[in-house]
Amino acid sequence: MTAIDQATLLDRARPASDVIDRDMRSTGVATHRLRRVLIHLVHTLWPVAFLLVAWDTWVTVKHLPPAVAPHPGTVLRYVRANPGTFAGDALDTCVIVLGGLLVGAVGGIALATVSWFSSIARAAISGPALVTQCLPVATMVPVLARIFGYNQRTVVIIAALIAFFPVLVFTTAGLRASPPGTDDLFVVLGAGRIQRFRHLAVPSAIPRLLVSLRLSIVAAVVGAMLAQWIMGTSGLGYRLVTAQASFRTAEAWGASLVAIVLSVLLYSAMAALCRLADRRFG
Amino acid sequence: MRDADAPRPLTTVIASVVGSVAIVALWQVVGATEVFGSSISPPSKILDVFLHSQDSGLIQKAALVTGSEALDGFLWGLLLAAIVGVVVVVVPVLRRGVDQLATIQSAIPFVALAPILLANFTREEIPSAMATATVFFTIYVAMVAGLQSASATLHDVVAVFGSSRRQRLLRVQIPAAIPVLATGLKVAMPLAIVGAVIGEWFGVSNGIGPVLLISLRDYEMPKMWAAASATVVVALVLFGVMAFIERIATDRFGGAS
Amino acid sequence: MRATMARRSVAPPPAAEPPAAGRGVPITLDGVSKRFAMRRQRSVDAVSGLSLSVAAGELVALIGPSGCGKSTVLRMVASLEAPTEGQVLVGGRAPAELARSHRLGVAFQDNALLPWSTVRANLALPYRLAHRPVDKARIESLIELVGLGGFEDARPRQLSGGMRQRVSIARSIVLEPDVLLLDEPFGALDAVTRRRLNMELQRIWMEDPVTTVLVTHDVDEALLLADRVVVLSPRPGRVRTIKDVPFARPRTREVTRTPEFHALVDELTAELDLLSQSADHDA
Numbered sequence: 068m069t070a071i072d073q074a075t076l077l078d079r080a081r082p083a084s085d086v087i088d089r090d091m092r093s094t095g096v097a098t099h100r101l102r103r104v105l106i107h108l109v110h111t112l113w114p115v116a117f118l119l120v121a122w123d124t125w126v127t128v129k130h131l132p133p134a135v136a137p138h139p140g141t142v143l144r145y146v147r148a149n150p151g152t153f154a155g156d157a158l159d160t161c162v163i164v165l166g167g168l169l170v171g172a173v174g175g176i177a178l179a180t181v182s183w184f185s186s187i188a189r190a191a192i193s194g195p196a197l198v199t200q201c202l203p204v205a206t207m208v209p210v211l212a213r214i215f216g217y218n219q220r221t222v223v224i225i226a227a228l229i230a231f232f233p234v235l236v237f238t239t240a241g242l243r244a245s246p247p248g249t250d251d252l253f254v255v256l257g258a259g260r261i262q263r264f265r266h267l268a269v270p271s272a273i274p275r276l277l278v279s280l281r282l283s284i285v286a287a288v289v290g291a292m293l294a295q296w297i298m299g300t301s302g303l304g305y306r307l308v309t310a311q312a313s314f315r316t317a318e319a320w321g322a323s324l325v326a327i328v329l330s331v332l333l334y335s336a337m338a339a340l341c342r343l344a345d346r347r348f349g
Numbered sequence: 350m351r352d353a354d355a356p357r358p359l360t361t362v363i364a365s366v367v368g369s370v371a372i373v374a375l376w377q378v379v380g381a382t383e384v385f386g387s388s389i390s391p392p393s394k395i396l397d398v399f400l401h402s403q404d405s406g407l408i409q410k411a412a413l414v415t416g417s418e419a420l421d422g423f424l425w426g427l428l429l430a431a432i433v434g435v436v437v438v439v440v441p442v443l444r445r446g447v448d449q450l451a452t453i454q455s456a457i458p459f460v461a462l463a464p465i466l467l468a469n470f471t472r473e474e475i476p477s478a479m480a481t482a483t484v485f486f487t488i489y490v491a492m493v494a495g496l497q498s499a500s501a502t503l504h505d506v507v508a509v510f511g512s513s514r515r516q517r518l519l520r521v522q523i524p525a526a527i528p529v530l531a532t533g534l535k536v537a538m539p540l541a542i543v544g545a546v547i548g549e550w551f552g553v554s555n556g557i558g559p560v561l562l563i564s565l566r567d568y569e570m571p572k573m574w575a576a577a578s579a580t581v582v583v584a585l586v587l588f589g590v591m592a593f594i595e596r597i598a599t600d601r602f603g604g605a606s
Numbered sequence: 607m608r609a610t611m612a613r614r615s616v617a618p619p620p621a622a623e624p625p626a627a628g629r630g631v632p633i634t635l636d637g638v639s640k641r642f643a644m645r646r647q648r649s650v651d652a653v654s655g656l657s658l659s660v661a662a663g664e665l666v667a668l669i670g671p672s673g674c675g676k677s678t679v680l681r682m683v684a685s686l687e688a689p690t691e692g693q694v695l696v697g698g699r700a701p702a703e704l705a706r707s708h709r710l711g712v713a714f715q716d717n718a719l720l721p722w723s724t725v726r727a728n729l730a731l732p733y734r735l736a737h738r739p740v741d742k743a744r745i746e747s748l749i750e751l752v753g754l755g756g757f758e759d760a761r762p763r764q765l766s767g768g769m770r771q772r773v774s775i776a777r778s779i780v781l782e783p784d785v786l787l788l789d790e791p792f793g794a795l796d797a798v799t800r801r802r803l804n805m806e807l808q809r810i811w812m813e814d815p816v817t818t819v820l821v822t823h824d825v826d827e828a829l830l831l832a833d834r835v836v837v838l839s840p841r842p843g844r845v846r847t848i849k850d851v852p853f854a855r856p857r858t859r860e861v862t863r864t865p866e867f868h869a870l871v872d873e874l875t876a877e878l879d880l881l882s883q884s885a886d887h888d889a
Binding site for chain 2 (some may be wrong): 681684685686705706707708709710711712713714716718719720721722731732734735736763777781787
């Protein structure tokens with residue numbers, strides 16, 4: 068139920084930003100196109116500029132020593148001076164995230180499909196599924212680390228597990244979200260179970276599946292970073308913990324910054340993919 | 350929205366119970382026979398930790414500490430998100446940028462926040478601060494969606510009656526926001542626990558987080574499983590409380606029909 | 607009550623016209639157009655060069671095929687939209703001024719009641735928005751007037767659709783506005799409830815016949831309630847025909863069964879059919 072509520076929240080949140088789009092469009096009728104593009108850029112990019120300026124001012128005003136909090140310039144220079152190692156770590160984390168997302172999403176979709184076909188299966192997993200929705204999965208990393216061992220495979224499993232739950236819950240709900248009456252219509256038209264699944268359940272499930280993928284990719288980054296950080300295997304999480312342990316502040320902040328950028332990029336890419344798929348199937 | 354609330358025939362209930370029991374039974378068998386190694390403690394051993402071991406008190410105290418940190422951070426998150434939500438609804442120009450900021454913030458992996466939090470808060474404050482950071486986005490989204498959930502016609506009616514901006518906010522938008530906000534709070538509650546535990550991993554000695562890490566290091570599997578279970582229980586209880594509040598809010602402030 | 611009203615009214619009725627039986631202020635629309643901007647620099651003319659005046663205390667019904675801009679006309683009088691060209695005056699003032707001084711009453715098809723408030727609290731809302739003390743006696747009498755005695759403390763979701771519309775109508779007149787605007791108030795109700803509420807609206811309006819604009823797509827409803835029926839042409843909306851409704855009030859069920867009434871219904875229905883067809887061809 069939780070995740071479904073979250074889907075409704077996200078769905079409700081979307082039209083609001085569309086309203087702004089429309090406002091900008093209608094003002095744009097009178098103004099020049101270039102100005103509209105500029106307005107759009109300012110609207111979209113001011114947060115990043117704001118963050119950098121706020122960070123710089125904060126460090127300056129509070130007189131924080133570089134060992135506690137470096138200036139954004141210092142961190143950016145550090146990252147630029149070591150592009151290879153950061154790129155390698157980012158790639159490592161990225162591969163793990165995508166692998167985990169793939170495994171988790173396939174697992175979630177498979178289980179949701181099984182539960183669509185078998186009401187017994189659905190009922191059987193409904194109780195545990197309810198518990199898992201408020202399960203603090205990320206806090207189970209130590210347990211999982213102990214079960215599966217300290218290696219790359221475990222990091223992927225953790226990312227997969229974290230990505231799995233939203234996909235399962237959203238897809239299960241989505242498969243049953245066909246417009247009222249259509250299910251009866253298909254039965255009256257003599258459609259079989261497979262046909263109803265293919266032509267009714269799957270199209271109804273796609274919008275929610277897309278929402279869950281957006282949530283899952285962020286969760287997978289969180290899980291992968293956390294696992295790398297705790298188990299000290301490889302990637303950005305490992306870079307962060309070693310740099311912190313040896314008080315290389317600029318490097319630690321650099322790893323943080325790269326992780327944030329990676330996460331936002333992955334999220335944006337997934338959001339763009341979802342919009343594309345939404346236009347295609349929605 | 351809640352297709353699961355359709356009337357449940359008895360067989361469904363039975364299947365659900367059987368399913369839950371089967372999973373616990375499977376867990377017990379796998380744990381007791383150690384087919385996947387000794388890392389999986391069976392439920393009986395976890396229960397044993399709670400009933401008979403000296404760790405029982407320690408774990409319960411730690412769970413309470415984590416729970417209160419989570420609640421503390423949760424309330425701060427609620428306060429911040431509510432304020433920011435009202436501001437962007439009152440000043441719509443800010444909306445797109447703040448949405449973007451909030452999305453970026455929500456995409457930040459918890460661990461990457463460590464250096465920033467360590468520079469800003471004392472170690473004792475970090476679990477709550479982390480909980481605030483984890484819940485903010487969800488509550489913010491709910492708050493904004495809620496403030497905009499009143500129908501366009503209702504806005505039209507109060508506009509024709511000559512309402513001021515402040516009156517619209519107080520008499521229409523905020524009451525309309527309450528049920529949606531309550532749903533958001535329910536969703537955010539388990540996240541607060543996650544945030545608090547991860548915050549504890551940044552170097553405090555109290556709470557469930559350290560217990561998990563120490564038992565991981567010392568290979569005390571039943572203790573670790575017990576600590577993890579205690580976290581789940583705390584999360585479930587807090588979630589249940591929020592679900593109850595949500596039901597009341599929906600009853601009192603929810604829409605017609 | 608009439609005396610207090612006259613004092614409260616902003617502009618006195620024009621001296622040339624004999625004071626109508628009713629109350630309130632006149633409405634004039636002079637060469638009014640409304641253009642909506644759409645995506646990609648395109649725009650749609652919802653209303654074009656429309657002129658119309660409604661006398662004080664008169665009930666005018668706007669009918670027309672769907673999408674003829676009749677709701678847009680009402681929204682301009684209600685201060686919710688500004689005309690692109692031309693001028694809308696209510697009692698000689700801009701609609702927004704009347705809204706600010708809490709002199710407009712409105713009810714929509716969607717009842718738009720506060721779901722978290724009781725019937726009583728919903729009726730008190732206009733007082734609160736106007737920063738005026740809540741007149742409890744007035745609210746009680748209105749609840750009786752719209753036949754909701756016993757439901758004072760019910761919330762909207764405990765009421766049927768028809769009952770919610772009664773509350774919505776009562777809310778629109780609670781402050782005794784200078785102008786009453788009704789946009790398909792019974793549009794979402796079943797035919798039987800609708801007919802009953804039409805009769806009741808007539809009774810409620812006759813208690814205090816204030817200047818009223820009623821938007822509807824139901825010819826029977828228009829003829830039952832209005833002094834004049836204005837037929838609008840499809841988009842862009844213009845005044846096509848204006849029909850005086852000669853029947854004396856109260857217009858009982860017997861009146862609606864007379865051949866004269868039927869003839870008017872048939873005439874207006876035929877006209878609407880014709881307009882809808884031409885609209886379909888355009889589209």
